[in-house]
Amino acid sequence: MAVAKILWVDDEMESLQSQKMFLENKGYEVHTLSNGFDAIDYVKEHMVDVVLLDESMPGISGLETLAKIKEIRQQIPVIMITKNETENVMDDAIGSQISDYLIKPVNPNQVLLSLKKLLDNKRLVAEKTTSAYQQEFRNLFMALSSNPDYNEWMEIYKKLVYWELEMEKSDSPEMREVFQTQKEEANTEFGKFIAKNYASWVNPKSTDLPIMSHTLLQYKVLPHLEKGIPTFFVLIDNLRFDQWKAIQPIFAESFRIQQEESFYAILPTATQYARNAIFAGMLPIDIEKKFPVQWKNDDEEGGKNLYEEEFFKDQLKRLKKDNLRTSYTKVLNHNAGQDLVNNIHNLLDNDLNVIVYNFVDMLSHARTEMEVLKELANDEMSYRSITASWFEHSPLHQALKRIADKKVNIILATDHGSVRVNSPHKVIGDKQTTTNLRYKHGRNLNYEPKEVIAFRDPREAGLPTPTVNSSFIFAKADGYLCYPNNYNYFANYYRNSFQHGGVSLEEMIIPVIKMTGKV
Incomplete structure (x- = not known):
């Protein structure tokens, strides 16, 4: 990992040498300056990861220095260090986009904590996310294996969405891949669940039904x-x-x-x-x-x-x-x-x-x-x-x-x-077959049974029967339904597109x- 470069600007730098050594022992590269003018020139010429900036210095104040540094490099995080706790100074500093605020005298651990928060936050969050998901992976796997009912499926999906959003914080491609596999497995199981239960939801003999x-x-x-x-x-x-x-x-x-x-x-x-x-x-x-x-x-x-x-x-x-x-x-x-x-x-x-x-x-x-x-x-x-x-x-x-x-x-x-579709499936039908990619209805549909959920009698799914002998089929997970003519063209054209009409958690x-x- 690259060494983080710290610029520390304080007119009393001689008294802070022990603090500088403490940070260097922790793996940071620390450059010190005693006034704002030199700091502004330094930032023009050098890349810096964080600036530690004293608020009260002769010549040009910390707030003025802060404004000039932000003009040169807007993105540099600045930690303001001051003896002055008055509210208007804090307001001015915060309004000038400081990243943190420390009151003198600062102890070395305070400075270290502030630096970690700014520089290592993403890495620490990513590591924590990866480790937490590793623990949750087994729980989700157990939930998928325990024949969940419609309420439990809603909870499983909510957890999957939670972890999908958390994975945005992770920098581990491997963990994202593991998660993606688990989500695909969940959609496969969900397809089986809907195939088994959907008809009973829309032709109910039970009172325990999901809100639809x-x-x-x-x-x-x-x-x-x-x-x-x-x-x-x-x-x-x-x-x-x-x-x-x-x-x-x-x-x-x-x-x-x-x-x-x-x-x-x-x-x-x-x-x-x-x-x-x-x-x-x-x-x-x-x-x-x-x-x-x-x-x-x-x-x-x-x-x-x-x-x-x-x-x-x-x-x-x-x-x-x-x-x-x-x-x-x-x-x-x-x-x-x-x-x-x-x-x-x-x-x-x-x-x-x-x-x-x-x-x-x-x-x-x-x-x-x-x-x-x-x-x-x-x-x-x-x-x-x-x-x-x-x-x-x-x-x-x-x-x-x-x-x-x-x-x-x-x-x-x-x-x-x-749902984002990636798996094309061939369907053959007559001229009256509908063109939708995630579901089709028509007569004499020819398809691979394991790739779809089929209702030969649409009434079983609570659907009208557009023509005699008309049946409905629904794509599952990330599948999409293409005709054999021009198959490769349409398979490529619609791959990785967001479609709806079929059976998936999403x-x-x-x-x-x-x-x-x-x-």
Whole structure:
């Protein structure tokens, strides 16, 4: 490891020689100077890892020296050392971007601790992360092997997301690889779990069932309504649990996060199925029966999500909640987002406001098509980062900040997640077979059974039957479904893209968050 170079600037340096020797014995290279002018010249000519800077020196003060050093090299961490504990001096120093602050007389261990915090922090965190995950690895392995139920799967996925985010701090490629393997193994087991249990969830004989898309409003939104307190149900399209964790700190600045839970998206994990199910409070097979004109199957012309508000009002009526004052706002572009910013105060008179915000879905589709977005979001970490950056600067964030100081309830959820696909699978079908990459329906589908979850009778999955003898298949884990014609082209074109519609932890176990305003 390279030796860290310390510049220590103090007009009483003779009395600090023992401190200098202490640091040198600890492996640091320490250069000393007695005034600010020399320090500024030195920083111009030499690379330095940290500056220890006395605040009170003749000629040019520590604060003035600090300002000049920051002009030359903005990124150098500076530790200010002073006899002066007055608040305005501290404020000036902190406002000038010091990294730490020590009061004289300093003892050698204080200085060492401050240096370690600045220079070794990343390495120490990385080592701690790696060691903690090594301990957790066995626990996760045991959890996967113990035939988890739907609640335990939600906990397993939450832990996997936690460790995926922690692994960003690790500098060990080997540990990241071990984690990636464990996540893939979890998705394989999860595919088996869904294949075994999904039909019983949507054709229930049991009362012990997970909250799913079609029961979300009934059990996770409407129970939070309070008289005189407006509730905002914010649905961000295609938001994975790890993406929620990326934007959580931004929400936490304005809102109190009270409950962080998850629920299961129905199959297919695609907008037209999952989102319509949320607002209708029904499975697609029942929506088609009740709304035969409004419901569109994949192969039919027309918009697939044009009637969400109508479905929403019908659900409220069925649940005897149609006396509520409600609003429904769908944001599909930036102008509609600005309208929301300008209009959000007018929604405070309602009992329940629905805001559907399309962006993350557009991001995932655009990433497939645009080379520049493939570069910007080339893996999970950068995909999270670009989501956080979008949200921080979005009209949605601006709008919500405007009501953060009001007595409001916010329920944030999504319709489905997405998964990064890498394993192409061949599927043969007739001309009516749908084009989706993570699920297909059609007649006489020909596929490798172990690569998909198949429902020969769509009704078993709570789905309409678009044509006689039509069956549904769903890709698992990181698989995607390609036709034999032009197979290599499409396999390469879609490899490493984010897709949805199939069966994976990322697509199916998705966030529902309860927040309140900070009043």
